[in-house]
Amino acid sequence: MHSILGRNHPTFALPWRTLLPYLVALHLLHLGSAQLRVVAPSLHVTAIVGQDVVLRCHLSPCKDAWSWDIRWIQHRSSGFVHHYQNGVDLEQMAEYKGRTELLRDGLSDGNLDLRITAVRSSDSGSYSCTVEDGDNYAEAVVNLEVSDPFSQIVHPWKVALAVVITLLVGSFAVIIVFLYRKQVLPAPSPPKSL
Template sequence: MAFTSGCNHPSFTLPWRTLLPYLVALHLLQPGSAQITVVAPSLRVTAIVGQDVVLRCHLSPCKDVRNSDIRWIQQRSSRLVHHYRNGVDLGQMEEYKGRTELLRDGLYDGNLDLRITAVSTSDSGSYSCAVQDGDGYADAVVDLEVSDPFSQIVHPWKVALAVVVTILVGSFVINVFLCRKKAAQSRELKRKDAALAELDEISGLSAENLKQLASKLNENADEVEDCNSELKKDCEEMGSGVADLKELAAKLEEYIAVNRRRNVK
């Protein structure tokens, strides 16, 4: 805000003797008691929740108001926000107790500035700055707007819309998840079916091979058995031949022995 208090008591370089006629003339031109005006900023005062804010206004013409009656009034309730009189702070509404301070350093210059600490959104609104002394009464209005950047007004239709959107998004996400899961399960089942078919094919081929091998083994077993029978027969025949040879050998030995005895005689 570009508003500054207008009362700052500038120093005069002209001698009082030069100013005195002007002051007397000014006093004579005023009909009756002197008129005062309270000047307030034309722009709205803005603040954020939790900040301290100063509501400014000042008298015109500037004058010392330390012994005046100064009131800051909340316009919507017409109740006192701060009440100052003759150097003493008086009663105020409960919501502002301990949160307001009239900046007394500026009272000598006609400044009526009020500080409000830790403002909230409920402090937003118009405030009347009023001053009364023996010369008269005047007031002005200061507008204050307190915003909360971390919150917003929630409308029922916005809540309903948010719920509907949340449900739709949730349903879409769930459907996508289920579709993907179903597709993955279908692919897994197809893979398992292919593996089982391949295993069945391999098993069928193995069984056929085993049957062929068993048949060959049976044939070989029969051949071996036939061979064994022939070998057994041959062995038997050879056994009988050996017996004959033994008998023949015995007879030869006996014949030789007889011939030897004959030769000796």
């Protein structure tokens, strides 16, 4: 019966013996890649122009990120919004200078949160939070939507329309007053001859 199933047959055992090391290596690679992840608890963040906003990300599992290379990158320009490494803030885009802060209090707990102060409409878009430490690399994406309530209320075409309507109403008022005065006041009498 054993020979029918092929268990003792040399050609049946050979593929499993050669495949086993590859399967073990593949499993270990999968475990290694799953060790580090960056998680964004909120994938979509909203803010109003002028407010401060915090883009949140954290390492999973929790690890001390104090000495890691942490980059917040704006997708639209592929530029660094904030770059931190080993306790030092490095280069960043000019439009974010003085407006960003990596919240260092949470780094030892694996938090990679970035504060942007006085947000602008141009700050809207997608941001990647990337971390790197030796062979470990991971990233997550957060979308920021900045709204400007004043730009939604006052559009340039509305202002132009209001000016035109005001001028028309003012012109009609002047014409009506002119015509009314012409009818109410008596016509000037012709000069008397001597």
